[in-house]
Amino acid sequence: MLKAKTKIRKFRKSAANIHTDVKAPLVEALENFYKNPMMQFHIPGHTGGRASYQPFKKLVGNKALLLDTTDEFDNLGTLHPATGPIKEAQELAAKAFGAQRTFFLLGGSTLGNLTLAMCQSKKGKKVIVNRNCHRSVLTGMIISGAEPVWILPEKLNEWSLWGEIEPSEIEKALKENDDVSMVWITNPTYEGVVSDIKAIADICKKYDVPLVVDEAHGCLWNFNKNLPVSSLHLGADAVVHSLHKTGGSMSQSSMLHITEGSKFDPDEIERTLQLLQTTSPSMLLMASLDAARANLESKKGKRQLSRAIQYARFVRKKLAKIEGVNVLEANEHFDRDITKIFISVDGLSGKRLESILEIDFDIEVESASDIGVLLLINIGNTKQEIQYLINSIEKIANSNYSDIYYIEKRKHMPMVTPKIVMNPREAYYSEKETVEKEKAVGRISAEVIAECPPGISILLPGELITEEHLPYLNEYNCIEVIKN
Numbered sequence: 001m002l003k004a005k006t007k008i009r010k011f012r013k014s015a016a017n018i019h020t021d022v023k024a025p026l027v028e029a030l031e032n033f034y035k036n037p038m039m040q041f042h043i044p045g046h047t048g049g050r051a052s053y054q055p056f057k058k059l060v061g062n063k064a065l066l067l068d069t070t071d072e073f074d075n076l077g078t079l080h081p082a083t084g085p086i087k088e089a090q091e092l093a094a095k096a097f098g099a100q101r102t103f104f105l106l107g108g109s110t111l112g113n114l115t116l117a118m119c120q121s122k123k124g125k126k127v128i129v130n131r132n133c134h135r136s137v138l139t140g141m142i143i144s145g146a147e148p149v150w151i152l153p154e155k156l157n158e159w160s161l162w163g164e165i166e167p168s169e170i171e172k173a174l175k176e177n178d179d180v181s182m183v184w185i186t187n188p189t190y191e192g193v194v195s196d197i198k199a200i201a202d203i204c205k206k207y208d209v210p211l212v213v214d215e216a217h218g219c220l221w222n223f224n225k226n227l228p229v230s231s232l233h234l235g236a237d238a239v240v241h242s243l244h245k246t247g248g249s250m251s252q253s254s255m256l257h258i259t260e261g262s263k264f265d266p267d268e269i270e271r272t273l274q275l276l277q278t279t280s281p282s283m284l285l286m287a288s289l290d291a292a293r294a295n296l297e298s299k300k301g302k303r304q305l306s307r308a309i310q311y312a313r314f315v316r317k318k319l320a321k322i323e324g325v326n327v328l329e330a331n332e333h334f335d336r337d338i339t340k341i342f343i344s345v346d347g348l349s350g351k352r353l354e355s356i357l358e359i360d361f362d363i364e365v366e367s368a369s370d371i372g373v374l375l376l377i378n379i380g381n382t383k384q385e386i387q388y389l390i391n392s393i394e395k396i397a398n399s400n401y402s403d404i405y406y407i408e409k410r411k412h413m414p415m416v417t418p419k420i421v422m423n424p425r426e427a428y429y430s431e432k433e434t435v436e437k438e439k440a441v442g443r444i445s446a447e448v449i450a451e452c453p454p455g456i457s458i459l460l461p462g463e464l465i466t467e468e469h470l471p472y473l474n475e476y477n478c479i480e481v482i483k484n
């Protein structure tokens with residue numbers, strides 16, 4: 001016990017020294033939990049790591065296991081309903097993001113999307129949604145029984161990526177469909193393309209339909225004016241943020257924000273979350289959300305973010321000057337998040353570039369397509385890393401790395417116009433059979449097929465499988481279809 005207390009004093013000192021300008025009640029509560037160890041006759045059964053597998057304990061450290069606890073114990077508060085330090089931490093998050101209410105999610109933004117689908121679907125059958133939505137949006141529709149009205153964003157053909165969503169397409173869909181429960185937009189895209197959310201929100205208001213924005217990849221936007229404006233301030237009713245992606249919290253932890261004047265009832269969101277969320281929420285994950293928010297609000301965090309933005313600008317400028325390197329930039333049609341840099345190198349597919357960077361340069365990128373790779377400039381990246389990244393790409397562009405599959409393997413993102421013949425939920429719960437891929441043409445899909453990352457669907461339950469789909473299904477031998 002004495003040993004643990006000595007360690008705590010050090011922990012408290014260092015935490016207090018770094019961030020004196022912000023509050024993090026959940027981090028403090030967890031610190032107190034650690035400071036005042038109790039004899040545990042409760043979950044988790046590893047009992048502060050005493051009963052953990054030793055190599056694992058050695059790997060993650062004793063402290064991580066001592067801090068691994070759930071809500072309810074030792075004045076930590078509860079998640080559902082939110083009480084104590086958890087409630088306080090959620091309130092501080094709402095204030096930081098400018099929301100009416102903010103909810104901590106321990107199942108990623110996936111959980112936020114499922115919650116919103118469940119809450120809204122009973123208010124109308126149809127959901128206007130962009131085709132390049134994340135598969136959790138589709139899962140939400142399978143759960144709720146909603147009928148998707150697909151919006152096809154612009155295509156950036158040379159990059160084989162989806163681009164921005166045209167507001168006029170949303171208006172057209174709203175005009176042509178009644179019984180619409182919500183408009184559900186992904187912004188930004190995984191690669192950082194930003195749509196005109198203000199214009200879309202104004203249209204939704206005109207038609208009195210709520211707007212949900214899956215801003216999973218945009219949680220930093222609120223904290224620096226050189227980033228796009230968050231949908232929270234552009235008229236969205238609900239916004240989902242994956243803090244764990246770029247905000248600095250631990251994997252799996254996200255936030256769902258209900259905006260001021262939202263058409264969503266926060267109490268209903270809370271009740272629905274209670275149905276879907278784990279009943280043993282990890283304090284470490286929740287404290288990491290509190291910590292990430294505090295960090296982004298602190299002077300240190302603000303410096304980190306503006307440095308990351310400067311680095312991103314620098315990388316873009318330097319890479320654009322290298323012959324044979326192409327960088328996706330904003331144009332007159334769309335804005336972009338500067339920190340997400342999609343590049344291609346002439347003569348190499350994205351997958352080959354990814355493996356060269358990994359094997360020869362020890363650089364791991366966010367993702368790779370057949371065309372290019374996505375680099376994320378994070379708040380934690382250093383100047384040395386940035387310079388090394390630029391040098392490495394320059395070396396690759398100036399070497400004669402070859403890619404024998406370059407031409408043949410260049411396949412485009414699944415940009416097939418969906419032919420819906422059955423409601424996704426109905427199809428998902430229908431009798432199914434598995435058939436060879438080639439024999440699936442002309443049949444109705446019974447499964448979600450989505451490459452991850454970025455988790456954008458090629459096919460979903462209830463859609464007609466056509467010849468057009470086959471090039472995107474290379475990794476599949478068989479497909480689940482509706483039984484004839």
Ligand SMILES: Cc1ncc(COP(=O)(O)O)c(C=O)c1O
Binds near residue numbers: 133
């Ligand atoms: C646009 C979008 N929404 C939602 C999600 C799901 O997020 P999470 O991994 O936090 O569940 C992702 C994941 O990549 C995503 O890209």
